[in-house]
Amino acid sequence: MKTLFALVILAGMALAQTYQPTPENLKSRQWFQDNKFGLFIHWGVYSVLGKGEWVMNNDKIAIADYEKLPPRFNPTEFNPAEWVAMVKDAGMKYITITSKHHDGFAMWGTKQSDWDIVDRTPYHRDALKMLADECHKQGVKLFFYHSQLDWHNPNYFPLGRTGRATGRPEGGDWNKYLDYMDSQLRELLTGYGDVGGIWFDGMWDKPDADWRIAKTYSLIHSLQPAALVGSNHHLKPFDGEDFQMFEKDLPGGRNSDFNAKSEVGNLPLETCDTINGAWGYNSTDKRFKSSTQLIQYLVKAAGNNANFLLNVGPMPSGKIQPEFVERLHAMGEWLRANGESVYGTRGGPVKPRPWGVTTQKAGKIYVHVFDWSDELLALPKLVDIRKAALLSNGKMVEVRQVDGGTLLRLPAGRDAVDTVVVLTVDN
Numbered sequence: 571m572k573t574l575f576a577l578v579i580l581a582g583m584a585l586a587q588t589y590q591p592t593p594e595n596l597k598s599r600q601w602f603q604d605n606k607f608g609l610f611i612h613w614g615v616y617s618v619l620g621k622g623e624w625v626m627n628n629d630k631i632a633i634a635d636y637e638k639l640p641p642r643f644n645p646t647e648f649n650p651a652e653w654v655a656m657v658k659d660a661g662m663k664y665i666t667i668t669s670k671h672h673d674g675f676a677m678w679g680t681k682q683s684d685w686d687i688v689d690r691t692p693y694h695r696d697a698l699k700m701l702a703d704e705c706h707k708q709g710v711k712l713f714f715y716h717s718q719l720d721w722h723n724p725n726y727f728p729l730g731r732t733g734r735a736t737g738r739p740e741g742g743d744w745n746k747y748l749d750y751m752d753s754q755l756r757e758l759l760t761g762y763g764d765v766g767g768i769w770f771d772g773m774w775d776k777p778d779a780d781w782r783i784a785k786t787y788s789l790i791h792s793l794q795p796a797a798l799v800g801s802n803h804h805l806k807p808f809d810g811e812d813f814q815m816f817e818k819d820l821p822g823g824r825n826s827d828f829n830a831k832s833e834v835g836n837l838p839l840e841t842c843d844t845i846n847g848a849w850g851y852n853s854t855d856k857r858f859k860s861s862t863q864l865i866q867y868l869v870k871a872a873g874n875n876a877n878f879l880l881n882v883g884p885m886p887s888g889k890i891q892p893e894f895v896e897r898l899h900a901m902g903e904w905l906r907a908n909g910e911s912v913y914g915t916r917g918g919p920v921k922p923r924p925w926g927v928t929t930q931k932a933g934k935i936y937v938h939v940f941d942w943s944d945e946l947l948a949l950p951k952l953v954d955i956r957k958a959a960l961l962s963n964g965k966m967v968e969v970r971q972v973d974g975g976t977l978l979r980l981p982a983g984r985d986a987v988d989t990v991v992v993l994t995v996d997n
Contacts, residue, residue: 588788589787589788589791595795595796595797597796598766598796598797598798598812599798599812599813599838602766602767602813602877603916605877605913606872606912606915607660607868607877607880607912608664608665608879609660609662609664609880609881609882610715610849610879610881611666611881611883611884612671612851612882612883613667613677614673614675614677614850615642615673615675616671616673616850616851617851617884617886618639618642618643619639620852620853622849622851623668623850625850626672626733627732627735631735633736633738634737637690640690640691641692643691643692643693644693645693645697646888647888647889648887649888650701651704653665654707654708654710655708656898657898658708658710660898660899661902661906661909662710662880664710664711664713664766665713666712666713666715666766666769667698667712667714668715668717669714669758670754672717672720672721672732673721674717674720674723675690676754678696678698678699678757678758680754680757683723685722698714698762703763706764712765713766713767713768713769714765715769715770716751716754716758716770716771717770717772718770718771718772718775719732719771719772720747721736722736723747724739725744725746726742726744726747727740727747728744728776730775730779731775732775733775744779752785755768755790759793764796765797766797767797767813768790768797768800769815774802774828783801784810787811791810798812800812800815800840801815804829804831805831805833806832806834807837811837813837813838814834814835814839815840815842816839816840816842817829817841818842820841820874821834821839821841821874822874839875840876841876842880843867843878843880843881844881845859845864846859848883851884851885851891858893859897861897861900861901861904865900865904866987866988868912869911869926869929869938870922872929873922873926873927873929874917875917908961910961911929911938911990912929915929915930916930916931917930918930918935920949925940925941926942933996934994934995936990936991937990937991937992937993938988938990939990939991940989946977946978946979948975949975949977950976951971951974951976952995954997955994955995957992957993958978960981960989960991961990962990965981978991
């Protein structure tokens, strides 16, 4: 297995000799880093069962039984204009939605099979086309999450680590499956307008397989040179990828088992997480993070030089549950007052600390204080500070330079979410 996985890595390295990001792609990378905040959407026929997107695997549901779900999936309350308006109200700048999750079910009218929302459900409409049109109308970029793993397709063979109880035949043509995947990607990249990028997931299911990533990545870049490619393989990026994501973890955090071997590369970064504990709709999961926790995670992501992709799992009706909407609105309110300390920034000169993080842009350093009760806050030496003030009201903050460091005298009244001190600097 190790030898074969090494071949996959070498294939990615070989791509480095041929892949050169286009000017459009580099511009997209900068746009991505500047805009910082996006909505992740996990939505599919699994929402009918209300037990998350892994229900087919977790409940060991055979294909014959799982195929009974689409006739029950009729999201007549899906309103893409409301979704996109909610995104804009939250201060989010892009959406990443599941075009196909691990169950293989396509949320658009694919021509490669009839295992899709148009052919198999009473809804008979292309949800991705509806959302793409609304995103273009309202000026929100749309990315497609696309699972390389497929528990339904008979050519996904040999089987991987998951989905082994679905009753697929013991045989199949792996290259034929990859052709199928590339053909579906071609549809998404030619029929839905400008696409922000492709967010891959699932290579970890068969780490010893030849995924033909050079061919697939080249296809994407040739069809839409500005589109960004990323893969949730939990490894250092392969050449040909344009951004690196970290699932339920900040870059380099390694707080999750699957991130234990993750190395932070040199590409734009993104972290993704959930509002409760689930990605797909889970009717019993009430473990909702507070708006304060979510805002602080967004700021921590920015302080770690990363975007935050925050997930919702819409209900089978097409509505997004009110607990999610309320928290997204609260985040938007905070960003309307404090967004300059997040948008357009990069990770600051002070590495993340237990008390908070720093962000920066030309001429300004933003010190975000979450948890610090003392009057004086010691920072590493920061020079050429011309002014220090609270972002919230412009009140001046005393700065004192001492041997080996810089001291800020923080006000007695702190913001319960994030006390932001703006340092105006000469450089």
